[in-house]
Amino acid sequence: xxxxxxxxxxxxxxxxxxxIQMVADDLFHGKHGYDELFAVGNKLKTALLTAEEMYLDDExxxxxx
Numbered sequence: 001x002x003x004x005x006x007x008x009x010x011x012x013x014x015x016x017x018x019x020i021q022m023v024a025d026d027l028f029h030g031k032h033g034y035d036e037l038f039a040v041g042n043k044l045k046t047a048l049l050t051a052e053e054m055y056l057d058d059e060x061x062x063x064x065x
Contacts, residue, residue, distance in 0.1 A: 003055060003059065012047055015044070015046075019043045022043065023036075
């Protein structure tokens with residue numbers, strides 16, 4: 001079955017939006033160190049890995065359609 005790219009895109013946009021909000025919140029509260037940057041990087045990395053898994057699952061099972 002075809003991949004539902006709209007669902008993958010919506011998932012990634014939501015996760016990136018959350019990561020950007022984390023940066024904004026950290027800057028607002030005066031936090032801008034290694035730990036905060038590492039947390040944002042991990043969130044983005046997890047989002048990409050999850051989207052990849054969703055894509056691969058869809059290729060084999062058609063679960064996104």
